[in-house]
Amino acid sequence: MATPQPTASLRPTPPKRASTVKPILPPPPSTIHPTAVIASHAVLSGTHPITIGAHCIIHPYARIVSAEGPVELQEGVVVWEHGIIEGRGEGVRIGRGVIVESGARIEGEVGEGSLVGQGSIIGVGSVVGKHCKLAPRTILEPQTRIPDFTVVYGANNARRVDTTVRDKAETMTAREKGQQRQMDALRKLVPGNTAKWMT
Amino acid sequence: MAQQFPYTYYACCINASSSASLVQKRSSHTTTADEEDEDRTFDPRSPRANYSLYPLEHLLYCDDCQQIRCPRCYTEEIVAWYCPSCLFDVPNTQVRTEGNRCQRNCYNCPICTSPLQVNPLEHSSHLAPESSNGASYFLGCPYCNWSSLDIGVEFAKHTGITAQLAKLKTARQSQAKKEREERAENTDSNDNNALNERPTRDDLFSNLKSFYKDALSSANPVNPLSFDPTLYNSPPSVTRLMNLYAPPSVKRAKAAKPTPMREAHSTSEGLLPLSPVDEDMSIARMAQAGWDSLSSTAQRSQQQHPTTKFVQDLWPAQTRLLTRRAKRCATCRHILTKPDSKISSTRYRIRILALDKVPRLSIRALSALHTPHPSFPISVSSTAATAPRFEYENLRPGVMVQFLLTLHNPLFEPIRVTLGTPAVTPGKLASRVTVLCPQFEVGANTDVWDEALNSSTTLSSKGKMQPGDGPVQAEAGKVWERGRNWTSVVVEIVPGFPGGAPTGIVPRTAEEEEELDEEDTVVEVPVFVRFEYEYEHPDAAVFEKMREEEGARVKEVPEMGRQTREVAFWTVLGVGRVAGR
Structure with a gap:
């Protein structure tokens, strides 16, 4: 509107292209491997320690919260936009090479090489085994246990054992190779600002 | 009613006699009743009205009849068949001969029905023999992670999956037949001979088909008017002759009653008798593998043989074809809508909406x-x-x-x-x-x-x-x-x-x-x-x-x-x- 606003003119205008995310609280005590890529719009918050392993990629707007417990991301974990990892109780550990797709929320443990689909929710105290796959929008109730090599899919959370990956070593290596290639591409694409969270 | 007020519905097909074919068949008495019906006020409360009221957006218009056309008064006809997976057009003749499945490399997951992908499988050097060129292919589901490796199927080439699958299947069937024979020999059963002759499902189907074909041709001879005297000796031929000369009312009553045929009663005629050996085998397998090894009803319905009991026996299903349809006025046969025959385009060549008329x-x-x-x-x-x-x-x-x-x-x-x-x-x-x-x-x-x-x-x-x-x-x-x-x-x-x-x-x-x-x-x-x-x-x-x-x-x-x-x-x-x- 044309009406003049005197308060706006008094406020100092922020310089262009500056990050709008301002750390209000002191950053959490975190141990971040220098090869990890953390976007500047990603959020690390809380008071418990956060450990981020080598070659991890944290996309913009992903959140890692350690307000209620420590969080540990092992080597090569990828957290996509709006993915949330919340430390609970004695801590949440995300295994090696886990991919947390966009909008997923994790409050439990996830084993090595698993994939958490878009918008999935892993309840408090749940344990997902190694090399599992949760299809998009899977909701695991708190304290759920998913054994290794399980695929959870469909409207009724149907489960099946991924015999292909379990029994054929070739498929496992092919999958790891593909993941490695994806990581290499992401490392170039995601603008990292890891220094911001280094203390 | 979930509909929010205020609303407008358009009535179409108020009288059941609106279609031309019915009008012609009516006797004079009922036609006058319909004329009275037309003069009456349309009653939205009548139970019939439920089937004749539509929002304007759902209706088409026939320019020749100058009337609104609803789904009850237009007919549909298939313009093109296409595969939803590869978006390739399938000619009508191919659909008639090979069925409504995609004959290219399109397959659906037998577990979750999502489309399968052909993936390369690189054997690690110490496992693969050098002659196999180090690479083979398999069908994998990107959603539930099922793969054809689960049922032990690998392909040498990434093209011509259908032909390779058919070859693998026949090989597997002959293998299963051999196994069953061996098992039957070992068991001390009385009807060993019958079991040894147990045919495959495809054989059974062809046997049953030929049996019914024979039965039908003997019941209704091909040419009843030919001067072959032997034709007139059989009872069906006589009834047919009687039908030819009988008055129309008698003829209709006769036509409604088909002549009874006997059913198949041996394996050569397509009957599959219950075999205790097979049943024992599947019960033992169920006990060993548990509930998870059994296929669900939805999974079975996707299969070519709906009796497939085990997940291990589920076979990738060829993608079903979809159709594009044109709509014709049922009265004057004029085309009301006709989609573009090109599959990738969503346009219509002809589309006469009631909204525009x-x-x-x-x-x-x-x-x-x-x-x-x-x-x-x-x-x-x-x-x-x-x-x-x-x-x-x-x-x-x-x-x-x-x-x-x-x-x-x-x-x-x-x-x-x-x-x-x-x-x-x-x-x-x-x-x-x-x-x-x-x-x-x-x-x-x-x-x-x-x-x-x-x-x-x-x-x-x-x-x-x-x-x-x-x-x-x-x-x-x-x-x-x-x-x-x-x-x-x-x-x-x-x-x-x-x-x-x-x-x-x-x-x-x-x-x-x-x-x-x-x-x-x-x-x-x-x-x-x-x-x-x-x-x-x-x-x-x-x-x-x-x-x-x-x-x-x-x-x-x-x-x-x-x-x-x-x-x-x-x-x-x-x-x-x-x-x-």
Whole structure:
């Protein structure tokens, strides 16, 4: 509107292209491997320690919260936009090479090489085994246990054992190779600002 | 009803006899009954009306019959078959010979039905023999991670999956047959010989097919009129001959009763007897592998053999083809819609919608109307924000409400409209209806810019008083407001009393004393819409062109070129719900 606003003119205008995310609280005590890529719009918050392993990629707007417990991301974990990892109780550990797709929320443990689909929710105290796959929008109730090599899919959370990956070593290596290639591409694409969270 | 008030439904196929084929078959008596039916007021409460009312957007229009066409009065025909996975067109002849499955490399997951991908499988160097070139392929599901490796299927090439799968399947079937024979030899069963001859499912199918073919041909000989004397010896031939010479009524009764045929009763005729060996095998397998190894009903329905019991035996299913369909008027066989034959395009070559041919009726309460222009329903004026909203769900019985009925004309010619309503609506809730101006004109659907540029001249005739002079007063016999291609008229409705009128006005009947359900409190007004317009006959344009070429320029189209067309249909306006007493 044309009406003049005197308060706006008094406020100092922020310089262009500056990050709008301002750390209000002191950053959490975190141990971040220098090869990890953390976007500047990603959020690390809380008071418990956060450990981020080598070659991890944290996309913009992903959140890692350690307000209620420590969080540990092992080597090569990828957290996509709006993915949330919340430390609970004695801590949440995300295994090696886990991919947390966009909008997923994790409050439990996830084993090595698993994939958490878009918008999935892993309840408090749940344990997902190694090399599992949760299809998009899977909701695991708190304290759920998913054994290794399980695929959870469909409207009724149907489960099946991924015999292909379990029994054929070739498929496992092919999958790891593909993941490695994806990581290499992401490392170039995601603008990292890891220094911001280094203390 | 989930539908929000107010709404408009268009009626189509009010009489079941509307389709031409039925009309021809009717005897004279029933035809007169139908004519009476046509003259009657359309009753939205009747159970039949449920099947004849549609929103305007769902209807098509037949130019030749000059009538609205609903899904009940058009037929569909298949224009093209295509695979939804690879979007390739499949010719009709191929569909007829090979069935409605994609014959290319499209397969669906037998577990979760998502499309499968062909993935390369690189054998690690110490496992693979060098002759196999180090690589093979498998079908994998990107959703549930099922792969053809689970059932032990690998491919040498990434193309021609169908042929490779068929080869693998026959190899597997012969292997299974051999195993069964070995097992049968080991068990001390009495009917070992029968089990040894156990055919595959495909063999069984062909056996059964040939058995039925023989049975049918013996029941109905191919050519009963040939002079082969042996043909007339069999009882079916005699009955057929009798049919030929019998009077028509007897013939029909005979045709309805098929001659009984015997069923297959051996393996060579396609019968699959229950085998204890097979049953024992599957029970042992179930006990060993558990519940998770059994296929679900949905998974079985996808399979070629719906008796597949185990997940291990599920086979990737070829993708089912989809169709593109054209719609034809059932009466005159003219095409109403025809999609583009190119699969990737979503356009229509022909599409005659009722929306483009028939005026659109919309009704609103007059008191809810604050906007100065009906084209802009979102009002920005401050009065609209403060005024109370009209409650269509809470009409008061016996209190007159004024509604505004607006007709939009989609045609490029001006139309003359006549509206007809019953004075009292049918049904238990007898509401009184008065259309203040039942005959009026609606302007042509001309260029939008014409109106914008000459806005002062178009809104010339108004039957309403100036806003702000107290309560609005509608004048009988005059339209309320008129625009470029729309005209509004006022309809006065006095909602009836649910559960019968109060004593003194109309005496209650026993029917009205019965309990009313929720549907009986809805005020629905049947409106008969008849409109006519003059249009230029296509020949007239040709005629004019000829005259121009000759040099005699004529501005006016000759009278023979212009014709009057008349269209009529029933609509139902749902104006609201009467509040309880």
